[in-house]
Amino acid sequence: MNQAYEISHLLSGVMLVTSFALLYQQRIAAVLNAFAAQSIVLALAVAWAAWSSNRPDLFITALIAFTLKGIVIPVALRRTVTRLGIHREVEKVVGVGAALLVGLALTGLAQALVVKVASGTASHAREELALALAIILLGFLMMIVRRNAVTQVVGFMSMENGLILAATGARGMPLVVEVSVAFSVLIALFVFAVFVFRIRERFDTVDIEALDRMRGDRR
Amino acid sequence: MIHAYQLVVLAPYAAALVLVAIPGYRVGAVLNVLASAATLAAGLWLMVSEGVVGEYAIVDEFNVVFIVINTLVGFTTALFSASYIGHEIESGRLSSSFVRFYHAMFQAMMGSMNVALVANNIGVMWVGLELATLITVVMVGLYRTPQAIEAAWKYFILASVGISLAFFGTILIYLAGQPALGEGVPAMTWSLLQAAAAQMDPAILDLAFIFLLIGYGTKVGLAPLHAWLPDAHAEGPTPVSAVLSGLLLNVALYALLRFKMLVAGQPAALDPGPVMIVMGLVSLIFAAFMLYQRRDIKRFFAYSSIEHMGLIVFAFGMGGPLANFAGLLHMAMHSLTKSGIFFAVGHIAQAKGTQRFADIQGLSVTHPRLAVAFALAVVAIAGLPPFGVFTSEFLILTTTFAREPWLALLPAFGLLIGFGALLLRLQGTIFGEPVGPAHRVDASSVPLVLHLLLVLAAGIFLPPALVAWFQRAAELLG
Numbered sequence: 001m002n003q004a005y006e007i008s009h010l011l012s013g014v015m016l017v018t019s020f021a022l023l024y025q026q027r028i029a030a031v032l033n034a035f036a037a038q039s040i041v042l043a044l045a046v047a048w049a050a051w052s053s054n055r056p057d058l059f060i061t062a063l064i065a066f067t068l069k070g071i072v073i074p075v076a077l078r079r080t081v082t083r084l085g086i087h088r089e090v091e092k093v094v095g096v097g098a099a100l101l102v103g104l105a106l107t108g109l110a111q112a113l114v115v116k117v118a119s120g121t122a123s124h125a126r127e128e129l130a131l132a133l134a135i136i137l138l139g140f141l142m143m144i145v146r147r148n149a150v151t152q153v154v155g156f157m158s159m160e161n162g163l164i165l166a167a168t169g170a171r172g173m174p175l176v177v178e179v180s181v182a183f184s185v186l187i188a189l190f191v192f193a194v195f196v197f198r199i200r201e202r203f204d205t206v207d208i209e210a211l212d213r214m215r216g217d218r219r
Numbered sequence: 220m221i222h223a224y225q226l227v228v229l230a231p232y233a234a235a236l237v238l239v240a241i242p243g244y245r246v247g248a249v250l251n252v253l254a255s256a257a258t259l260a261a262g263l264w265l266m267v268s269e270g271v272v273g274e275y276a277i278v279d280e281f282n283v284v285f286i287v288i289n290t291l292v293g294f295t296t297a298l299f300s301a302s303y304i305g306h307e308i309e310s311g312r313l314s315s316s317f318v319r320f321y322h323a324m325f326q327a328m329m330g331s332m333n334v335a336l337v338a339n340n341i342g343v344m345w346v347g348l349e350l351a352t353l354i355t356v357v358m359v360g361l362y363r364t365p366q367a368i369e370a371a372w373k374y375f376i377l378a379s380v381g382i383s384l385a386f387f388g389t390i391l392i393y394l395a396g397q398p399a400l401g402e403g404v405p406a407m408t409w410s411l412l413q414a415a416a417a418q419m420d421p422a423i424l425d426l427a428f429i430f431l432l433i434g435y436g437t438k439v440g441l442a443p444l445h446a447w448l449p450d451a452h453a454e455g456p457t458p459v460s461a462v463l464s465g466l467l468l469n470v471a472l473y474a475l476l477r478f479k480m481l482v483a484g485q486p487a488a489l490d491p492g493p494v495m496i497v498m499g500l501v502s503l504i505f506a507a508f509m510l511y512q513r514r515d516i517k518r519f520f521a522y523s524s525i526e527h528m529g530l531i532v533f534a535f536g537m538g539g540p541l542a543n544f545a546g547l548l549h550m551a552m553h554s555l556t557k558s559g560i561f562f563a564v565g566h567i568a569q570a571k572g573t574q575r576f577a578d579i580q581g582l583s584v585t586h587p588r589l590a591v592a593f594a595l596a597v598v599a600i601a602g603l604p605p606f607g608v609f610t611s612e613f614l615i616l617t618t619t620f621a622r623e624p625w626l627a628l629l630p631a632f633g634l635l636i637g638f639g640a641l642l643l644r645l646q647g648t649i650f651g652e653p654v655g656p657a658h659r660v661d662a663s664s665v666p667l668v669l670h671l672l673l674v675l676a677a678g679i680f681l682p683p684a685l686v687a688w689f690q691r692a693a694e695l696l697g
Contacts, residue, residue, distance in 0.1 A: 117422040125394070136387060140380065152376060159383055166390050172402025173393050179342060179386070 004052035005124040011045035012131040012165060016107070019138040022158060023103055024096045028081050028150060032074045035154045039069035042161045049168045058168060065164065069157060077150055094145045102145075103138050110134035128169030135162030223268050224278050224337045226261035227286060230254060231330035238323040244308060244315045247322040248301035254326055255290075255297035258333070262290030266688075272410045277339035280692045285473050286336050288551055292465045292558050293329045295666040299562045300325070300458035302663035306569050307456065312362055321361060321456070328354040328462070332470045339409045341389050344474060345382070351467060352378045352438065359455035370450035377437060377447040385434025385474075391427035392481070395419040409477065416484025424481075424488040431478045432494060438471030440525045441532060442502040449513075452521035453574065457565030460517055464524040465558035469550060472528070476535060476696060483538075483697050495536030496626075502529030503633040510640035516564055516574050519644060520557065523600060526637050527553045533630055534615045535696070541618040543693035549611035552674055556600045556608055559670030563593040566660045566667075567648070573655065576644060581653030589660060590649050592667055599674050601641045602634060607677030 018038035025031045043066035050058035092099070114130035139159025143152050167173055234254030241247045265286055271278040304321070307313045313321070328351050335347030356378065360371030389407075396406035399418040405411050412419075437444040452460045479491045506525035513519035531553065534546030564574075566589050571579050582590035599606035612634065619627035 113426065117426045129394070133387070136383070143376070143380065149372070156376070156379060156383075159380070163383055163386055163390075166387060170390050170394050171397075173390065174342065174404045174407060179346065 004048075008045060008048055008052070008169075009124075009127060009131075011041055011048060012128060012135075012169075014041050015045065015161065015165065016131055016134055016138075019135050019158060019162075020100065020103055022142055022154065023099045023138065023145075028148070029078060031151055031154055032078050032081075035158060036070050036074040038158060038161055039065055039074075042165060043070060045165060046168050053171065055172075061164065061168070065161075069161070073157070077153070081150060092145060093147060099141065099145050103141055106137040106141060107134040110137055125169060125171065129166060132162045132166035132169060135159070135165065138162075222271065223261050223264040224271060224276055224286075227258060227265065227290065227333045228330055228337060230258045230261060231326040231333065235323045235326035235330065238319065238326060241322075242315075242319060244304065244318040244322075247319055248304060251322045251325060252294075252297045252301050255294040255329070258329060259290040259294040262287050273339060274404065274408065275340050275343060276337050277409055278337060279695060280688060281476075281695045282336050282473065284547060284551070284689065284692050285469060286333060288469065288554050289329070289332055289336065289466050292554055293462065295562075295669055296458050296461050296465070296558060297325065299461070299565065299663065299666040300456075302661060303458060303565055303569070304456075306661050313456075317361060321358065324354050324358055325458070325462075328358070332466060335470050336473060340404070341392060341407050341409065341412070344477075345386055345389050348385075348435075348438065348470060348474060349382050351470065352382060355451070355455075355459065355463060355467060358459045359451045361456055361459075362454065364454070367454040370447075370454035374447040374451040377444070381434045381437025381444065383434070384430050384437075388427045388430030388434055388478075391423055391430065392478070395423040395427060409481075412481055413484060416481055417486070419485050419488075421485050421487035421489075424485055428478060428482045428489065428491060428494075432475065432491075432498070435471045435475045435478075436498060439468055439475060439532065440502070440528050441498050442505045442525065442529070445502065445506075445525050448525060449518045449521040452524070453515050453517040457517070457561055457568065460521070460564075461558040461561035464521065464561060465554040468524065468528055469554060472531065472550070475532075479535070480695075480697055492536045492538050495532050497536075499529045499531070499533030499536055500629050500633070502526070503533060503630060504529075504636070507633045507637035507640065510637055511643075514576055516567065516576055516579060516644075516648075517561070519576070519640075520560055520564060523637065523641070524553075524557055526633065527557070527600075530612070530615065530630060530634070537615075537619060537622070538697065539618070539622075540690065540693050542615065543696040544689055545611055545614035545618060547689050547693055547696075548677075549608070549615060552607040552611050552677060553600075555670045555674050556596065556606070559667050559674070560593075560596045560600060562662075562664075562667040562670070563589070563596050566662050566664070567593065569662060570658050570660050571655055572658060576647060578655045579648050580651040581649075583649045585653050585657040586660065588664075592664065592671065594645060594649055595671055596667070597641055597645045599671065601638050605675065605678045607674045610678050610681070 015038055018034050018041065021034040022031060022038070025034060043062045046058055046062040046065060050056060050062060110133035111130045114126055114133055136159050139155050139162060142155030142158060146152060146155060167179060231254060234250065238247055238250060241250065265278060265283050270280070304313070304318055308315055308318060331347050331350035331354065335344045335351065338344040338347060356371050356375045359374055360367050392412070393406050396412050396415060396419055398420065399415040400406040400411055433444065440448040452463055479495070482488050482491050503526050506522045506529060509522045510519060510526070513522060527549070531546050531550050534542050534549060567579060567582065568574050570586055570589065573579065582593065599608055602608045602612045616627055616631055619630065
């Protein structure tokens with residue numbers, strides 16, 4: 001049984017590493033690749049949990065993560081980026097160094113918080129939760145420090161990867177499958193919204209700054 | 220036999236499926252009203268039927284208050300929207316195929332909100348709120364102007380982040396309940412969690428409540444998480460603004476209150492009261508000051524909603540039977556009054572062809588009847604007697620004065636600031652020289668008058684049965 005936890009920890013750890021990788025990419029294509037890698041690792045982690053703890057319903061969650069977030073959405077977003085001809089570079093609010101340092105601090109915070117708070121639960125569940133919280137916070141950070149709508153969507157989806165990981169880590173939690181379906185609907189809409197930007201070519205850019213100028217109060 | 224709570228959920232969803240298939244907007248609008256009336260009937264039936272505590276559904280006095288408000292305002296909004304939407308098609312702002320989806324989405328949103336309200340499972344409740352949020356995002360962006368898309372995007376990002384954090388809080392609650400209730404569905408069931416609250420791990424509960432407060436607090440529109448709210452109200456169709464302010468904020472608040480009950484059940488966990496008091500006061504005072512800078516009439520009343528949600532959260536934070544009673548009453552009064560105001564604003568926007576205060580002046584000259592109705596609605600929301608909002612605000616302030624005299628100064632101060640802004644804007648829109656076009660108003664004024672009458676009646680005389688009902692709900696809140 002110990003081995004099962006070690007493998008799931010390894011997979012969650014790899015997800016955390018890809019979360020950091022998301023933060024330092026310079027090009028949107030590379031961001032999408034890192035996100036696809038994270039989703040595929042998530043699918044593996046969920047599938048491992050399904051197999052090792054004998055919960056076959058989780059295979060559905062793994063399948064959704066693999067096909068939708070590992071393949072379909074990254075491909076769709078890449079096509080959007082190419083067709084829109086928006087800047088291939090990632091637009092940053094904060095430099096890479098600063099973002100990574102903040103990310104490191106957030107990871108430490110997640111670890112300290114969960115270990116201190118959840119002292120009553122079993123140690124493996126605690127570690128899993130700490131890693132998941134770190135991934136959620138890093139996704140949050142990515143949404144804040146990147147201006148572009150596409151990278152914001154990726155930040156959100158990475159956050160949601162952390163949530164699914166947390167839900168799988170909570171042993172025996174019902175509704176994980178249903179929730180992952182609900183999230184998929186959400187993400188599909190997100191991607192659809194980015195497509196709306198393409199239709200709305202009057203924007204010329206999906207830079208959020210440009211959107212801010214559309215605030216009604218400044219009309 | 221089918222129970223009323225199932226009808227409350229199934230009727231709107233069934234109507235949504237039918238409405239998607241109906242091309243004509245006139246037929247769609249009539250069906251929308253009929254379906255909402257059926258849901259309202261089911262909601263009223265819940266009032267007299269017995270409570271339910273099932274595996275996935277719960278009906279107690281507390282959530283019946285919310286369901287009745289929800290279905291009532293849903294019905295009047297459908298009535299308003301039926302007369303409003305025709306004008307939007309004529310003026311070319313909406314195509315009739317969009318209206319078809321608008322009606323279907325309206326029903327689906329009502330159904331999802333009712334799912335969140337009757338759910339006895341914290342996961343199902345989360346899914347209901349998330350669906351309702353997503354549907355309103357699409358509805359806010361319905362006009363497809365750059366402003367509407369901007370508003371929808373901002374709402375989308377902020378609400379999704381909020382809802383994600385709330386989900387993490389939900390997982391933590393499950394983890395906290397697991398030792399006492401075991402793995403699986405029981406550790407996500409309200410009624411069981413509530414009963415086992417005292418055995419739950421206080422540290423995990425603390426962390427969970429913080430996530431839930433930030434997550435659902437974003438949807439309630441508490442400052443500083445309110446940024447989506449004014450834009451979403453201003454750029455969507457007016458009936459959507461009415462349901463956003465009148466209903467969706469309440470449903471998010473309901474979720475927050477359920478978790479507050481849970482955390483309060485474990486004495487070793489943090490006391491949710493002071494946190495809610497602080498967040499409520501910050502929202503109330505901040506929004507009151509922001510009112511002065513608004514140039515758009517719908518944004519103005521959106522900030523007024525933040526102000527009132529702040530006051531309601533403050534009241535529930537104070538806790539105790541009287542403050543909870545006042546909070547529930549204020550929530551009901553605010554829902555009725557604010558959606559009424561948005562109906563009036565919809566009329567005004569159609570009459571003047573704009574939402575800018577600068578172009579809305581001298582209504583008493585051009586549209587005397589509308590001016591009177593609007594003035595009465597604003598007087599009501601400002602908290603002047605004899606309207607019901609006065610009663611509830613008075614109750615909140617007096618109960619606070621009795622317990623924490625110094626603390627009561629802050630909400631009183633915020634309300635006074637907001638009062639000044641309301642009167643200032645009211646004077647500008649009603650009196651002054653009329654400017655710009657003055658179109659005929661086609662939209663029905665029945666819903667507006669109905670809401671005003673209800674709020675007036677509640678201000679003059681609260682039936683003892685209603686008082687007793689709200690008192691029982693307030694006691695459940697602890």
